[in-house]
Amino acid sequence: MKPLEFTDANFETEALKSHQPVLVDFWAAWCGPCRMIAPIVEELANEYEGKAKIGKLDVDANQQTAIKYGVRSIPTVLVFKDGEVKETIIGAVPKQQFVEKLEAAL
Secondary structure, three states: OOOEEEOOOOHHHHHHOOOOOEEEEEEOOOOHHHHHHHHHHHHHHHHOOOOOEEEEEEOOOOHHHHHHOOOOOOOEEEEEEOOEEEEEEEOOOOHHHHHHHHHHHO
16 A cells, blocks of 8 residues: 555645544655655555555645644654644654554554
């Protein structure tokens, strides 16, 4: 399963109104560390299918959402639960850190 593509247009419906926890990877095509964590985000999308929504938001194409959540450096990964940010991860970190933050929201 591929990570979802979040956009300014679908963010409220897909992320904020989700009944499951949601992990959002704020990224851009030109960002080296973003490319480093991309395979991790894809693995999480498969491992948490049915338990959580895992997706990516291109900050260049969807600036409104990035600005709203104060995303200043990328990659920034936010974990939402019930429409609120529960966890924030900034930078390329090991997969285990993503797993711990996601598990805390389940």
